[in-house]
Amino acid sequence: MDVQIRNLTKTFGSLRANDAISLSFAAGNIHGILGENGAGKSTLMKLLAGFLQRDSGEVLLDGQPASLHNPAASLAAGVGMVHQDPMDVPAFSALENFFCASPRSALPSLAVARQRLTQLNQQFGFTVAPDQPLARLTVGQRQQLEIMRLLACGVKVLILDEPTTGITAAQKTALFAALRRLTAQGETVLFVSHKLDEVADLCQTVSILRSGRVVGAQLPMPQPQAELLKLMFGQAGAPAPPRQAAAPPAPASAVPVWQLHQITVREGALSVPNLTLSLPRGCVVGLCGLDGSGQQLLLRLLAGRLHPERGRLLLHGTDVTRAPYRAFRAAGVEYLPADRMHDGVIGAMTLTEHLLLTSEQHGLIINRADARTQAETAIAAYNIKATPDTPLVSLSGGNQQRAMLALLSAECTGLLFDQPTRSLDVVSARAIWQRLLHRRAAGTTIVFASADFDELLAYSDLLLVFFAGRVSRLLPCPTMTAARLAELIGGVGFAEVAAHGG
C-alpha cells in the first residue's frame, strides 16, 4: 500500500512536533525514518496509526484520503503500529492477547486464532508459545506477538518504532528477515530508528526529521553515514573520533568497591548461581548478554535492592549481605534504573524539589531559595535544557538522563546504571558518557548493562558476559572485539571464559 503524507501538522501547546510534513512511501519497500530524540518521528507515526489526531494536512493510502481518527480506524484502513514499549495485557496469555485485540472479522474464534498464531509463528520463525502468560515473554517475543496480531488483522502498512531496543541479537535477525519477507509480499514497512547501521542494513529509502520538519525525503539507500549524521544533528553530528577506554588506575592495595563470595541471587524463574568476583575502584564494568540473562539481577544485588539467597556481599570491605538499601546509599552506592519515569525520578516534581529530596544535610524546614540556586548550577554544569521549576516529565529523554546524573551525590563511589543511553541519540549519549567517565576519573566504579556492543566496547574497562544463567570472569575490554562478544553472548566458546565453579 502506498502512503502519501501531505502537509501534516501536529502541535502540542507552543511546540510544533510535526510541521507541514510531506513524505511518500512506496509499497513493497522498507522505509527508514531517522531523527534525533524529539525530532518528531514518534509523533508522525502515531498520527498515521491513529493514536494522535492531526491538526491539519492529509494522509492518502493508495491515493485515497484516509480517515485515521483512532487506532481502530487506522487498523481498518490497513495501518498498524508496533510501539517501542509493548502495549498489551500482561495478565493474559499470548493467545488471549492475540485474540482479544483483533476484530472478529479477522479472527472469528479462539480456535482459528490459535491456528493462525501457530501458522504465523512458523512462517516467520518466531518463538511465541500461545499459552505462555505474557509476563513470561521477553520484550522481543511480545513484539513478535504484536507484529503477528497486526498481520492477522490484515495491515498493509506496518510501523515499527525503535523495534530493536531491548531485544536480543537473534530476535533482531528474525525480525529483519520477517520484515524483508513482508515487503516481498507487497507490504509497506516504516522503520523508525536512530541506529544508522540498522537503517543501512534494512531500508531501501530513508527520510530524516529534525525539529518537526523534513530535512531529507525518501533518500535512496545507501547514503554516506556522515551525510545522514549531518542531516540528523546539523553540525553537532560530525562523527566523533572513536574513543579509547582508558585503563583503570588500579591501585593494587585499595579495597575493592564490591566483593562477592559465592553469591546466588534469584528472582522468579531467573537465577545467577555461585558468583565470586571483586570489582575494583575507579573502573567501568559493562554487563552484556541476551535480554534478561541476569544483568539486572546483578545490578540490583549490587545496589542493595535485591538480597542474595546464599553467599556473602562486601561493600568497601564491610559485610552488607543483609543490609537494607539505605545502608548501600549511605555507603555511596547509587542505582539508576532503565525506566526513568517508572522508578528513576518523580515526573511531576522539578529539579529543585529533587535536589531538596536528595540533599543529605537538611533541617526540618526546606530552603527553596538555596535549592533553586543549586538547581541553576546543576543546569549549567550538566547542560540540562530546563528551568529549576520545570517538572522533569516534560523534559526530553537526554535531559532527564542528565538530570538524574546531576542528582548523584558527589561522594558516590559505586554507580549502577541500567541502559545508560537507551533511546538517546548519539549526541546525548556521548554527553552522558563524558559525565560518567569524569566520575570514573574521580574514583567511582561504574557498572552498567547495555544491549549496544559499540557502547560496551567503547566505554568499558572490564566486561562480564551473561549466558544461560552463568557469568564469565571479568574480561579485559581492550582484548575484546564485537565479533567475539557476539559469539560469547550466543554461548560459543563460553566455557573458556566462564568463572571457576560458575
Add this chain to the structure above:
Amino acid sequence: MADKPTTEAVPEALPAPAALRALALPAAHLLTSAGIIIGGTLLFTTLVLLASGTSPLEAYRLILSGAFRNPRTIADLIMLTAPLLLCSAGLTLTFSAGLYNLGIEGQIVIGAVLAMVPLRLLPDLPPPMLWLLALSAGAIGGMLWALLVGVLRLSTNVNEIFAGLGLNFIAIGITLYLVFGPWKRPGVASMSGTEPLPEALWLPTLAGIRLAPLAPIIALIGMGVVWFALTRTHWGLEIRAAGLNLAAAERLGVPAHARLFQSLAGCGALAGLAGALQILAVYHALIPNISSGIGFLALLVVLLVRSNPVWVLPVAILFASFSIGSIQLPLQLGIDSSIAGVLQGTLVLFALIAQGVRGRG
C-alpha cells in the same frame, strides 16, 4: 501513551518561570472550568428539584442563605465546619501521599469512642484536665485505627480503600455494641445514644448559642499545622514524593513507606480529634451516628481542592453551609434535606469532569 508528547518536547518550547505560567495559563481555563462546574451543578440539581416538584429558586435560596439566618444557625455552621476542617486537613495529608483513606469515618468513630473512656472513668477530674485527656484519647484512637489500615496495606498489600471501608463497619459495630451493651442508659438501651455527659464536662459555649470556641480554634490550628508541614518542611516534601512515585522516591533515598505510614497516622489523629469534639462539643454523648458522615463530606472537600491546603478552609465552610442551610428545607418546603448531599456530590463530580476536560484539551 499520553506522556509521549511531553517526553519528546523540545526544550526551547518550555514556558519560562512557573510563576508566570501559573498566572498566564489558567485565566482562560479557569473560566471554562468554572462554567462547567457551576453550570453543570445547577443544571443537575435543578432537574432533581423539579422532579421532586419543588421550586428550585426557593430551595437554592434556603440552602445558600439558611446557614446565615441568625446567630444560632451560624453557631451550627461553625460547629460543623470545625470537625470537617480537621478531617479535610487529615485527608490532605493522605491524598498527598497518594492514599485514599476511605477509612476516615471509622477513625472519627473510634476517636469518639476512646474520648468517652476518660469521661466515663474519671468524671471527677477537673474538667480542663478531662478535656485534654479526652482529646488526646480521641487522637490516639483515630491514629491507631488508621495505622491498622497502614499495617494491612504495607504488610499484606491490602488496598487501603477496602481496608478502610471494612474498618468503618467494625468501628460502627463497636459503637452499637457499646450503646446497646456496656454503656447503655440505665434501664433502657436506645438509638439516641448513651446517657448524656454531666453539663460540667461539656466544652464551654458562648452565652446563649451552641458555639464552643475551642472547637474551631483546634480545627484552625490543625489545618495550619498540616499546611505548614506539607508546603514548608522536608517531611511534607517527602510525603508528596512518596505519593507521586513510591519507587522513585525510595530510590532517591526517601523513607517512602515510613512516610505513607506517618501520613495515615496524622490523618487518623486529626479524624480522632474530630470524633472527640463531636462528643465534647456537639452531642455530649456517644450516639450510633457520631461521625454524621463528616468523614465522607471531607473526602468531597479534598477531592474538590485537589489536596491544595490553601483552599480547604473556604470549601469546607461552603460545604458546611450547604448542610446547615438545607436543614431549613424540610421545615419550610417540606422536602428532605438530603438535597444538600446532591448539591455537594454534583459539585465534586463536575469539578472532576472539568479537570478531565482541561486535561484533554
